[in-house]
Amino acid sequence: MKVTVGPAQYIRNKSLLEDAGSYIKKFGKTAALIGGQISRGLVEDSLRKSLTEHEILLKQSLWYGGESSQANIDRLTAELKDANVDVLITTGGGKSIDTVKAVAYQLNKPLVAIPTIAATCAAATPIAILYSDDGEFIGIERKSKAPDLVLVDSEIITKAPVRFLIAGIGDTLAKWFETQASVKKAVPNILNQTAVAIAGKVYQTLLQIGKNAVTSVQTQTVTKELEDVIDTIILVSGSVSGYGGDDCRTAGAHAIYSGLTIFPEVHETYHGEIVAFGILAQLCMENTSEDELKTLIGYYQEVGLPFTLRQMGITNLTESQWQKLGEFTVTIEEMANMPFEVTPQMVIDAVRQADELGNGMLSEIPAV
Incomplete structure (x- = not known):
């Protein structure tokens, strides 16, 4: 070990x-x-x-x-x-x-x-x-x-531009959702269970003070909430895979991120922003309830994360592009960390479902 x-x-x-x-x-x-x-x-x-x-x-x-x-x-x-x-x-x-x-x-x-x-x-x-x-x-x-x-x-x-911190929140949110998925394939032990516990704390911390940290950057003020979120993103989230090892790796959300990078128009979108959308698609693959997805999208709206393909510059994909996305995404090694076999069509369906749900909430974005 x-x-x-x-x-x-x-x-x-x-x-x-x-x-x-x-x-x-x-x-x-x-x-x-x-x-x-x-x-x-x-x-x-x-x-x-x-x-x-x-x-x-x-x-x-x-x-x-x-x-x-x-x-x-x-x-x-x-x-x-x-x-x-x-x-x-x-x-x-x-x-x-x-x-x-x-x-x-x-x-x-x-x-x-x-x-x-x-x-x-x-x-x-x-x-x-x-x-x-x-x-x-x-x-x-x-x-x-x-x-x-x-x-x-x-x-x-x-x-630094606040968008970087927002992207960091998106990337770090994935620790909870991906660890929950990948650990299902493992035999429980003290290390991977500690990793799950840390991932849960990371998730709750971001839900509780993520918006405050974003506000701190927007007002150029170093606050305790900001420093806690900095530590959460840079250090604490890294310890999840540190303790969990191969049992608690990135999974569907990061695989979908990697798949979406085949489209040049997404290269202006930051890593964590794309991962945040990948979380939604992973949850769709896991048959998460619509209410739960909408709650998470509500948080995305609060902190400024994207939740549709259009917000990341991707519009009007052809059927061949959809197929390429599905076929490429399932080859990403992180997808193998999902607790079930994922097919290209499952990826396509999940991305479309997440995008459709997100588009339905675009009109609900709070006024700035």
Whole structure:
């Protein structure tokens, strides 16, 4: 049995970036920063100053490439192989962090993650999600490592566009629904039952204070509710798969997310937003009552998550496109975590049912 619960250390605080060097110095004297163009711009000056104060040289600052793709992983691995850096520092969102987790695994280097958005639990897991260079889902890469240290500056998260936090809520909601599905195939034990309990707490936390956290970002105010939601999205949700392992993996919602990425028009929609719609479709496959689905959609309306294909840019699919969606989605390994066999037609029917129900509630969106 092997369990990787999450990062070795997680620290979250206001203005934390100013003290980053005091935490990173234990990993060595030289570092490379790898991340998105915007995220590096946000953190590099403060990070470099803090590293210098603790006699750490930031030797390189590199763009991760824009997609968590094998090509970008290979390129960065080759570029850093002989760079003589002691520690890798990654910043940005899930794709950036996943890319560098795979690079750190290949190079066998310590890894520090500095998320600039709270949109996924990538900073707290040992796996990387791979995409093509064009953004289509490929698979789950297990030649990846959990960060040795995660530093979360809550002020930086607060200043990010609120849509990132909303997407993080959508992605994290899936922990409860997918864990409930995937664990049905497992023999109960202390680890997977602990994972189920954590997933339940994650779900209730988001229902109770998710809207408050969204409001905090909209008003640029660091609140306890926001910090609790940040911790829930980035750290606590990652521990569900950490404790549950293969018994508590992502399932139908993420498989449907991956299936929908075959349509280029959805690439402007964030991961967690698409996953949120995937939850609705998974619940349709599980014959969840319409009342329960409407209650969940009501929460989506409250926090700003999409619940129709049209809200994600997908309109007027042809029958051949529907068929391609169904056939591709059932090949995603996450779909095998459902407690029953899923056919392409089941996927098509579920997506259509979720979309129809969502469209029926569009007129009920609260006025802004």
